[in-house]
Amino acid sequence: SQKIEQNSEALNIQEGKTATLTCNYTNYSPAYLQWYRQDPGRGPVFLLLIRENEKEKRKERLKVTFDTTLKQSLFHITASQPADSATYLCALDMIERNAGNMLTFGGGTRLMVKP
């Protein structure tokens, strides 16, 4: 079955630096991959979606890359701010079911941006 790994449980960086989070998966390549932000006690908030035929996607200070050869996605936050501190989750669709797509999440990376 598909496994999704986010390499770091926690990542501490200094304000203003670029945070880079990693998501690796095994087995088949998904049709798309998503990144979410989750704050404590809240539901995940959708950030970006990247499709298998896209190499890179940007939104403001966020950038996502998708390498289907390496089976890896990188998520970058440039010019990081303390307000970016949260848990970031990558999520893949599981297309093996006839019922349609459904999202499965990686373990998450807790990002702490220090002033």
Next chain:
Amino acid sequence: DTEVTQTPKHLVMGMTNKKSLKCEQHMGHRAMYWYKQKAKKPPELMFVYSYEKLSINESVPSRFSPECPNSSLLNLHLHALQPEDSALYLCASSPRVELPPNYGYTFGSGTRLTVV
């Protein structure tokens, strides 16, 4: 309205109680989901509803019973739960199970359930 609303926000129930969690969205989304999240773990899929029909049940115990009365509402009926069922229960929706470009799921804030 671009939100998924979950009620109640907090729920404490005994192991013999029957309670229900409610989820509502008015975005016209035709796919709705229940996820369970334990502390410091990612959300885990429980159920998928597509066009008001149950399409995926991830081997969830029968003490959890989902219901989709109409395209805007999703309920999760709880009965005879165990303390280990204590978790954050999240509802989510999407336009349809096959996502359109650049569209993710919209999650509610969840119901924090404690079983005593």
